Structure formats: C-alpha cells, structure tokens
Amino acid sequence: MPFRVWPDMGPPGEIRYALIWRPPSGMLATLPNLKAILVLGAGVDSALDDPTLPAGIPVIRLLGAGMEDPMAEYAMYAVLHFQRHMHAYPRQQRDAVWRRIPWALAGEWPVGVMGLGVIGGFIADRFAACGYPAAGWVRGPRRQEGIEVFAGKERLKDFLARSRVVVNVLPLTAETEGILDAAAFAAMPRGSYVVNIGRGAHVVDADLIEALDSGQLGGAMLDVFREEPLPASHPYWRHPKVIVTPHAAAPTIVDAAERQIIGNVERLERGEPPLGVVDRAQGY
C-alpha cells in the first residue's frame, strides 16, 4: 500500500486511511474517500475536538499497544515516591538531617485508579499484585478480579475517600473534564496524593494548587497539562509539592502501534470490524 506523509499526500481523493495525532483542524474533511481515521495514541480527545471531523467514518484508537507497561511503571514510581517519602528526603539531605520518616506498608496504603480501560485495568492489577489495596473508579458497572470497583458519579466520593493516592488515566470527555476539582480533593484523606497521566483538563489547576497549599494534598506528580508544553510561567513548574514531567509517561511504542494499525487496516480491507473503534458520543 502506498504510504504518504502529510503534507505531501498527493491527490486528497487517493487517501483512504489517515494516521493522525493532532492534525490541523479541517484537514481530514478535505479527504473525500477516507475509510478510517487511525489515531496514533490511546486518547482521542484532540481528534474528536475537530468540529469538521467527517461523520460516519470510524475513528480508531490504540488499545494499549505496549503502552500499558510504561504507564504502569510511571504510576508505580509515583506511588512509591510518595508512599516512601522520597519527596521529603531531598529536603532533609540538603540540611544534613538524619531523620527516618514513618511510612505505611503497601498493604495499608490504598491506591485508587480512575479509569479501568486497557491501561487503567492493567495499572490497577500491578498495584494489587504489589500488595496495595487497589480500587478503580469507572463510569458504568464493571468487574475486575482483585480490584474494588466503584462505578458511577455517585460512588466517586467513596472511591476518593478510601484512596491515599489517586492515579488518573481516564479518557477526557465532557463528563470527565475538571473531575479532579476542589470537591474531589476535599473528599480525599488529608495529605493524600494525585498522579495525573490522563489529560491535563481532568484537573482544575487552581483547585489543585489550593489543595496542595492548604495541606489537604501532600503532593502531585503531573505528566499532562491543559496546555502542552507547560508554559514556563505556570506555577506548577516551581511548586514545591509538584513534580512535572513532559507528557513522558508512555510514548507510543512504534512496533506495537504499527502492528495494531496494520492489523486494523487489514481487517477493514477484508470487510471485518476493526478493534478500538471509538464511540464518538461517549468520547472514547
């Protein structure tokens, strides 16, 4: 199959499959014979954001595609960092202070994962396997062996209240935008932690900073932001309780993504349903 790299795509009518990550708004609408839109990532919020996105064409996302492991590594690192006070020891070292900070064992440190899709479910299993009481919050009813599942908006508060740390991997939709706000932080135990590897817009930034400053939250490790790159003037960069990483939790793994995308194009060519089709109304 000929493969063209935008903007050198030749006659737009020849393009049948578009592999995208944040294309300019309106670009896909110029392709009259498009059969499928394949997103080169797990999150499709930016693709669905385009009001000119052609209707009736499947939008397909990556399902894990090897990103589960690096995402889980990031989440594990963040949780261990906070659980074992690795954020506090550098301050002590600076002043040559020899003081052991008491910590809770994994079994006494409940971890909550927001989103139990391919990636979130994998992360929750990792925590459970390492002995953390692991729970997940999801939109609708779901079961996952060994994971306490809280389903629906009405269970969100209970989920937050039992979590010493919340790891967010939700898809960004109209329903989840700003879900990590002042009310959510207030529901968490005092001094707990937030790890965001979902999307920046899940967090109400001013509320997070306020919760950190008041001591309601002990710290946050953030990989995703409303504006990326995070502007140099943003208070997160210099906040003593925030660790900023540059959307680095899990890059798209080329080999695995390639296999999944080629598999889906082959399915479409055979007239079979592809895997990972996004429900546009639902937003993921």
Ligand code: OXD
């Ligand atoms: C993704 C991402 O959605 O990189 O894959 O954020």
